[in-house]
Amino acid sequence: MQALDKALAQVGRVVLGKEEQLKLALTCMLANGHLLIEDLPGMGKTTLAHALARVFKLEYRRVQFTSDMLPADILGVSVFDPNTQQFSLREGPVFTQLLLADEINRATPKTQGALLEAMEERQVTLDGVTRPLPQPFFVVATQNPVDQAGTFVLPESQLDRFLMRISLGYPAPEVELQLLAGGDLREQVRELQSVITSEGLIKLSRLVGKVRASHELLDYVQRLLDATRSDDRFVAGLSPRAGLGLLKAARAWALLSGRDYVLPEDVQAVWPSVAEHRLSARQGGSVAAITQSLLQSVPVIRR
Amino acid sequence: MARIYQVPSHTRLWLALAVLLCSLPQLVKGPPWQAGLLLLVILIRWLVEQQRMTLPGRMVRSLLLIGAVVLTFYSFGRLYGPEAGVALLVSLFALKYLEVVQQRDAYVVIVLGYFVCATALLFSQAPGMFLYVVLCMTVLTTCLVGINHSDTRASGLLHGRRALVITLQAIPLMVVLFLLVPRVAPLWNMQVGGDKARTGMSDSMSPGQISELSESAELAFRVDFQGDMPPRAQRYWRGLTLSHYDGRTWQQAVPQGQPESEYLYQRGSEKPDWYKRLEGRRSPDQQYYRYQVIAEPTQRRWLFSLDVPFPLYGDVSLAKDMRLVANQPVSERFAYRVDSVPAVSAAINLTSQERQLMLSLPEGAGRKARGLAHQWRLESDSASDIAQRALDYFRDQPFHYTLRPPRLTVDPVDDFLFRTRRGFCEHYASSFTFLMRAAGVPARVVVGYQGGERNELGSHLLVRQYDAHAWSEIWLGGHGWTRVDPTGAVAPDRIELGLREALENSEDGRDLLDDLGLRRFSDGGLFAKVSQLMDYVDFRWQTWVLGYDSAFQSEFLEDLLGAVSPVRIAIALIVAVTLLMGLYALFLLWHGGNERLTLMEREYWRLHQRASERGRPLEAGLTPMQLCQAISEQWPQAAIAADNWAKYYQKLHYDPVSLPNKQQKRHLRSLRNRLYKLLD
Numbered sequence: 001m002q003a004l005d006k007a008l009a010q011v012g013r014v015v016l017g018k019e020e021q022l023k024l025a026l027t028c029m030l031a032n033g034h035l036l037i038e039d040l041p042g043m044g045k046t047t048l049a050h051a052l053a054r055v056f057k058l059e060y061r062r063v064q065f066t067s068d069m070l071p072a073d074i075l076g077v078s079v080f081d082p083n084t085q086q087f088s089l090r091e092g093p094v095f096t097q098l099l100l101a102d103e104i105n106r107a108t109p110k111t112q113g114a115l116l117e118a119m120e121e122r123q124v125t126l127d128g129v130t131r132p133l134p135q136p137f138f139v140v141a142t143q144n145p146v147d148q149a150g151t152f153v154l155p156e157s158q159l160d161r162f163l164m165r166i167s168l169g170y171p172a173p174e175v176e177l178q179l180l181a182g183g184d185l186r187e188q189v190r191e192l193q194s195v196i197t198s199e200g201l202i203k204l205s206r207l208v209g210k211v212r213a214s215h216e217l218l219d220y221v222q223r224l225l226d227a228t229r230s231d232d233r234f235v236a237g238l239s240p241r242a243g244l245g246l247l248k249a250a251r252a253w254a255l256l257s258g259r260d261y262v263l264p265e266d267v268q269a270v271w272p273s274v275a276e277h278r279l280s281a282r283q284g285g286s287v288a289a290i291t292q293s294l295l296q297s298v299p300v301i302r303r
Numbered sequence: 304m305a306r307i308y309q310v311p312s313h314t315r316l317w318l319a320l321a322v323l324l325c326s327l328p329q330l331v332k333g334p335p336w337q338a339g340l341l342l343l344v345i346l347i348r349w350l351v352e353q354q355r356m357t358l359p360g361r362m363v364r365s366l367l368l369i370g371a372v373v374l375t376f377y378s379f380g381r382l383y384g385p386e387a388g389v390a391l392l393v394s395l396f397a398l399k400y401l402e403v404v405q406q407r408d409a410y411v412v413i414v415l416g417y418f419v420c421a422t423a424l425l426f427s428q429a430p431g432m433f434l435y436v437v438l439c440m441t442v443l444t445t446c447l448v449g450i451n452h453s454d455t456r457a458s459g460l461l462h463g464r465r466a467l468v469i470t471l472q473a474i475p476l477m478v479v480l481f482l483l484v485p486r487v488a489p490l491w492n493m494q495v496g497g498d499k500a501r502t503g504m505s506d507s508m509s510p511g512q513i514s515e516l517s518e519s520a521e522l523a524f525r526v527d528f529q530g531d532m533p534p535r536a537q538r539y540w541r542g543l544t545l546s547h548y549d550g551r552t553w554q555q556a557v558p559q560g561q562p563e564s565e566y567l568y569q570r571g572s573e574k575p576d577w578y579k580r581l582e583g584r585r586s587p588d589q590q591y592y593r594y595q596v597i598a599e600p601t602q603r604r605w606l607f608s609l610d611v612p613f614p615l616y617g618d619v620s621l622a623k624d625m626r627l628v629a630n631q632p633v634s635e636r637f638a639y640r641v642d643s644v645p646a647v648s649a650a651i652n653l654t655s656q657e658r659q660l661m662l663s664l665p666e667g668a669g670r671k672a673r674g675l676a677h678q679w680r681l682e683s684d685s686a687s688d689i690a691q692r693a694l695d696y697f698r699d700q701p702f703h704y705t706l707r708p709p710r711l712t713v714d715p716v717d718d719f720l721f722r723t724r725r726g727f728c729e730h731y732a733s734s735f736t737f738l739m740r741a742a743g744v745p746a747r748v749v750v751g752y753q754g755g756e757r758n759e760l761g762s763h764l765l766v767r768q769y770d771a772h773a774w775s776e777i778w779l780g781g782h783g784w785t786r787v788d789p790t791g792a793v794a795p796d797r798i799e800l801g802l803r804e805a806l807e808n809s810e811d812g813r814d815l816l817d818d819l820g821l822r823r824f825s826d827g828g829l830f831a832k833v834s835q836l837m838d839y840v841d842f843r844w845q846t847w848v849l850g851y852d853s854a855f856q857s858e859f860l861e862d863l864l865g866a867v868s869p870v871r872i873a874i875a876l877i878v879a880v881t882l883l884m885g886l887y888a889l890f891l892l893w894h895g896g897n898e899r900l901t902l903m904e905r906e907y908w909r910l911h912q913r914a915s916e917r918g919r920p921l922e923a924g925l926t927p928m929q930l931c932q933a934i935s936e937q938w939p940q941a942a943i944a945a946d947n948w949a950k951y952y953q954k955l956h957y958d959p960v961s962l963p964n965k966q967q968k969r970h971l972r973s974l975r976n977r978l979y980k981l982l983d
Contacts, residue, residue, distance in 0.1 A: 212958065212959050212960070213959070214956065214957045214958065214959035215959065216903075216904075216956055216957065217957055261957055261958040261959065261960075262957065263926065263928075263953055263957050264926040264927075264957070265926050265928060265929075268926065294924075295924050296922045296923075296924045297922065297923060297924055298923065298924050299923040299924060300923075300924055300925060300926045300927070300929075301903075301904050301907040301908065301911075301927075301956075302900060302904050303900065303904070303908055303923070
C-alpha cells in the first residue's frame with residue numbers, strides 16, 4: 001500500500017494538482033482496465049500516461065491516430081523474409097505494456113475496432129496466428145471532445161471497453177503558476193523513479209480481487225445499476241459488464257485507500273468515471289448531472 | 304430419464320428431526336420395539352447419508368413392514384383401536400421415512416407427520432402436549448419450506464424462522480375455527496387409557512387408608528367458585544357416606560329393601576319424594592354457594608361437593624345421602640356445576656330401615672367403648688349433649704393427632720380409645736361414630752376432602768390428595784344429619800389451617816413433612832410459585848379450551864350471533880376468516896411486499912429519520928459516513944458521537960468477515976442512543 005502511495009506521489013510531481021484524477025487513473029490500472037482521457041490538447045494527457053509508465057516501469061509506446069491509419073499500423077504486419085523464405089510478423093506498436101492511443105477518434109472505425117478488439121481479448125490474431133499481448137497491458141486513449149471535424153466518434157458499445165473515463169481539466173491558478181515556474185516537463189518525467197515493477201503491479205491487481213464486498217454493498221451496486229435502467233432520462237441503462245467493472249473499480253479504489261473491504265464511498269468515488277461514458281442522455285439532458293443525481297437519490301442502505 | 308428432485312441436504316436433517324419429534328410421544332409410552340425400529344431407521348438413513356450403504360431394497364423393507372405389523376399385534380392383541388392403531392401408524396410412518404428418495408416421498412412423510420403428531424392428543428390434552436404438537440408442526444412446516452426453497456444453499460435455520468412465522472400467522476385462524484366450527488359428536492366412542500390406576504379415595508375406610516392418601520400431593524379436583532368461597536373450616540367436600548362397620552372397616556351400605564332408583568335422582572328423570580322435599584325447603588334468601596368442580600379421572604363414580612348439592616350442569620345424579628354420583632365412571636377430567644345449600648339438610652327424613660342401619664354395630668367389638676357410651680347416655684338428656692361429651696372426651700384425654708399412628712391389635716376400637724390414643728382422622732371419625740351408635744344416636748362416617756388451597760392467580764381452589772379427610776355425621780331430630788368432626792377436637796389446626804400446618808405444629812409432623820416433600824408446596828418459594836402458575840395455566844386450559852364443548856359453544860354462539868343457525872355460523876366463519884386474511888394482506892401491502900429490513904438497515908434509517916426530523920431534510924443516498932458528516936454539520940456537539948456510530952456501523956455492515964453478533968448490535972444501538980440525545 002505504501003508503494004501505491006509513493007507511486008501516486010511520484011506521478012503527482014509532474015501532473016500537478018490532480019490528485020483525484022491520478023488516483024482514478026491508478027485505480028483503473030489496478031483494476032486491470034483501460035482508461036479513456038477526454039480532454040482538450042495540452043492538458044497533460046501524454047504526461048500522465050508517460051509518467052504512469054515510468055513509475056510502474058512499463059514498456060511504453062505512443063500512437064497518434066489519424067484518419068488514414070490501417071489496422072496493420074497498430075497490430076503489425078506479416079512480412080516475407082527472402083532469407084528464410086517464410087513470412088515473419090513485424091509486431092505493431094500494440095505489443096507493449098502501456099499504449100498511449102492519442103486522439104483515438106481520428107481513426108476510421110475499422111482501425112478503432114482493431115485496437116478495441118486487442119484491448120478486450122488481450123491478444124492479436126494475424127494471418128491465423130494468435131499472439132498474446134505482453135502482461136500487463138494497458139491502453140490509455142485520449143479523445144478531443146470539442147474538435148469534432150473529421151472524426152469518427154466512438155459508439156457506446158465501443159466505449160464500454162474502457163473501464164473508466166476521466167478528464168483532467170484546467171489546473172487551478174496557483175498550480176498553474178507552479179507549472180510555469182517549473183522546468184521542462186519531459187525532462188522531469190524522465191527523472192521519475194520507478195516505484196513498483198510491472199510484476200509488482202500484476203501482484204497488486206490480484207489483490208484487488210481479494211478485497212471483500214459484503215452482500216449489502218453488492219445490493220447497493222445493484223440498486224445503482226437498476227436506477228440507470230429505470231430512469232427514463234437515459235437512452236439505455238448500464239450493462240451487467242458495466243456493473244462488474246464498477247465493482248472491480250470500487251475494489252481497487254478501496255485497496256488504494258488502504259482497506260480490505262469495500263465501502264459505499266468507494267463505489268460513489270468511481271461511479272462518475274465508470275458510468276458516465278457508458279450512458280447517453282435523451283435530448284437536453286446532461287449525463288454528468290443525471291449520473292451524479294442518482295448518487296443522491298438511490299438509498300445507500302436498503303429501505 | 305425423469306429428473307429426480309432431490310431433497311436438499313439441510314432439509315434432510317430437518318426431516319429426520321421432524322420424524323423423531325412426531326413419533327416421540329408414542330415411543331415414550333409404546334412398546335420398546337418401536338423405539339428400536341425408529342432408531343434402526345434413523346441409523347440406516349444416517350449411514351446412507353454418509354454414503355456407507357445404499358437404501359435397503361424392497362425385500363428388506365417388506366420384511367420390516369411384516370415385522371412391524373406382527374409386533375403390533377403381539378403387543379396389543381389387535382390392530383385397531385386407539386393404542387394399537389396409533390402404534391401401527393407410527394411404525395408405518397418410520398418405514399415410509401426409510402424409503403424417502405425424491406421430494407415426492409418427502410411430501411408424503413411430511414403430510415403423514417402432521418397426522419401422526421396430532422394423534423398424541425388422543426392420549427393427553429395437557430397444555431404442554433398441545434405446545435409440543437405445535438412444535439412438531441413447525442418443524443414439519445420447516446421441511447416444507449426447505450423443499451420448496453429454490454436456493455439449496457440457504458441456511459436451514461432461516462427456513463425454521465420462516466416456518467415459525469407461518470405457524471404464528473396460523474394461530475388467529477386456528478382460534479377462529481376453534482370457536483366457530485360446530486362440534487360434531489364423535490362417530491365412535493374411544494375409550495383411551497381406560498385402566499389407569501390412580502391414587503384416590505376407595506369405597507371403604509379402614510385404619511391407615513386415608514393417612515396413606517395424605518402422602519400424595521396429586522390433584523384430586525379443582526373448584527371455581529362463582530361469588531363467595533366458604534371459609535376453610537366450612538369446606539367439607541363430601542364424597543361417600545359409610546354406614547356399615549365390621550369392627551375394622553367402614554363400608555357403603557344401602558338400607559335393606561330400598562331400591563336404588565328411589566335412592567338416586569338423575570337430572571331430568573322423575574323426582575323422588577326426598578328430592579321434592581329438599582327443593583321445597585329451598586328459598587331465595589338462603590345462603591348458597593355456586594361453583595364448578597373439575598374432577599381428575601378416578602375411574603370411579605363418586606364426586607365431591609359441599610353440604611347439600613343441587614346439580615346444575617353435568618352428567619351427574621344426587622343420592623339420598625346428599626352426595627353426587629357421576630352417571631359414568633370418571634375416566635377423564637370431568638366438570639359439573641352445582642349449588643350447595645347448607646340450610647336444607649333438615650328436609651331429609653330417616654326411615655326406620657335407615658335408622659336401624661345407622662345404629663348397627665358389629666358383635667363383640669369395643670366392649671369398653673360401649674360401656675363408656677352407655678354411661679354418657681344415662682348422664683345426658685339429648686343426642687347433641689352426648690356428642691358434646693364425646694368431643695370433650697377426645698379433647699381432655701391425651702389424644703394425639705399423627706400421620707404415623709401405632710398399629711392397632713385385636714379390637715381396634717378399644718385399643719385406640721383406651722391404649723394408643725394416637726391416630727389420624729379416620730381413627731377419630733371411626734371411634735366417634737362407634738361411640739355415637741353405641742349411645743343410640745344414628746351416625747355415619749363421611750369420607751372426602753377438607754379444606755383445599757386457593758390458587759392466588761386463578762382464585763380457584765385446589766384440592767389435593769393430602770386434603771383427604773374423614774368425619775362423622777349424626778342424626779339430630781329436627782336438624783337432620785349434622786356434621787361433627789372429632790379431629791377438630793384433637794387437632795383444631797387441621798381444620799382451621801390445613802394438614803401441612805397441623806403437622807408443622809405437631810411433634811413428629813415436621814420431619815414427616817420433609818420426608819414427604821410436601822413442604823415445598825407452601826413455603827412461598829419459587830417452587831410454590833411455579834407450581835401455582837402451572838396449575839393456573841392447566842386450570843384455565845381445562846375450563847376454556849377442553850371445557851369448550853358443544854353446550855358451551857352454543858351458549859357462546861348465542862351470545863355472539865343472537866341465535867345459532869348453520870347459516871349464521873357460516874356467515875360468521877366467512878366474515879372472520881376474510882377479516883383475518885384481509886389484515887394479513889394489509890400488513891403485506893404496508894411493508895411493500897418487500898423482504899423485511901434487517902436490524903442493521905433499520906438502525907440506519909431510524910437515525911436518518913431522526914436527523915431529518917430534527918434538522919434539515921437529508922437525501923436518501925447518504926453513506927453512513929456521509930450521514931454522520933451531515934449530522935456533525937448541524938449539531939457540532941454530536942460530531943464525536945456521530946463519528947463513533949458511523950465507524951462502527953460501516954465496519955459491521957460492510958466488512959463481510961462475519962455477520963454482526965447480538966452484542967455488537969447492542970453496542971451499535973447504544974451508540975445510536977447516545978447520539979440521539981445530542982440531536983436536540
